[in-house]
Amino acid sequence: MRFRSFQGLGGIGTGVIVDGVLRGQFENETGYVGSLDALVAAGPGSLESAHAVLSQAPILDAGSLAWLPPLRTPPKIVCVGLNYSDHTTESGYKQPDYPTFFNRFASSLMGHNVPMVRPVVSDTLDFEGELAVVIGRAGRHVSKTDALAHVLGYSVFNDGSVREYQFKSPQWTIGKNFDSTGAFGPDLVTADELPEGASGLRLETRLNGQVVQSASTNELIFDVATLISTLSEAVTLEVGDVIVTGTPSGIGHARNPKLYMKPGDVCEVEIEKVGLLRNRIVDESDAADRRAA
Known part of the structure; x- marks a missing residue:
């Protein structure tokens, strides 16, 4: 699995790269899976579930996004x-x-x-x-x-x-x-x-x-x-x-x-x-x- 964190007009977002294409959600959307920081903290099962959801999410225009670090606030x-x-x-x-x-x-x-x-x-x-x-x-x-x-x-x-x-x-x-x-x-x-x-x-x-x-x-x-x-x-x-x-x-x-x-x-x-x-x-x-x- 390959995840990304980003920011756009919809706020902070989380996405996945599937077949070379970015699919993802923004925090202001219903059913948002959560930030990558939160998903990682919740454990592998949460990441796998989020990947399944995000793989069916809309394709995003990468050119309209600002990339964030994958994890913005690592504990260490x-x-x-x-x-x-x-x-x-x-x-x-x-x-x-x-x-x-x-x-x-x-x-x-x-x-x-x-x-x-x-x-x-x-x-x-x-x-x-x-x-x-x-x-x-x-x-x-x-x-x-x-x-x-x-x-x-x-x-x-x-x-x-x-x-x-x-x-x-x-x-x-x-x-x-x-x-x-x-x-x-x-x-x-x-x-x-x-x-x-x-x-x-x-x-x-x-x-x-x-x-x-x-x-x-x-x-x-x-x-x-x-x-x-x-x-x-x-x-x-x-x-x-x-x-x-x-x-x-x-x-x-x-x-x-x-x-x-x-x-x-x-x-x-x-x-x-x-x-x-x-x-x-x-x-x-x-x-x-x-x-x-």
Whole structure:
């Protein structure tokens, strides 16, 4: 199953992609199945029932919609740094033997085809194409053997990073949480649509059409099952949590000269069988002017 969240004249909506066509409902319609956040929280049965209803819903004009992140308010967003060895090397770190976890806030999220905002305080906005995992079953002390049974599905993420602020302290939190820098979506693809653990999928990031990152998810040092099991040693995983699994080499910060994103650039992250996430870069001042208008 392949779900999307969006906004249009009818308000917030939920849809499914069936045979390459978007069908869906808006919140102001009778019989609305609910937001994707609510459906995920209610469990797999609710998602399956909603998919059956939405598959018979009207075909929507995608051009009239604004895409939202598949989940707008995940309970937790946990990101993983240094999870591809080539990226660890280019970043100047020794490869850690324990996952490098850090948090993102839901306030930083935006959807597909929504502008990613370069903040007014820095011109060091960088790209990081990543696979996102959505938790569908809560748990603590989850074994690696059972870990994938806790996965609801997968999506695409661009962990937009303001490098100047990321490295102002040993903690990366601020540089990873500027508003409108966490691109997420467009689809939530259920796990049964993909190889086990989303393994062996090609991840590619393109900046203005040029490939800047390319790797296989097989190259993850800590795979999806390991991340879930390790994280759950300390943290209770909740339904709807998102784990962003790390980026491969090719980031702009590691290049000479550095390749930071600037207004007018278009960044695309594509993961085989999961989807294509595209965002244009704008300056914060321009984004504020549009909101005021």
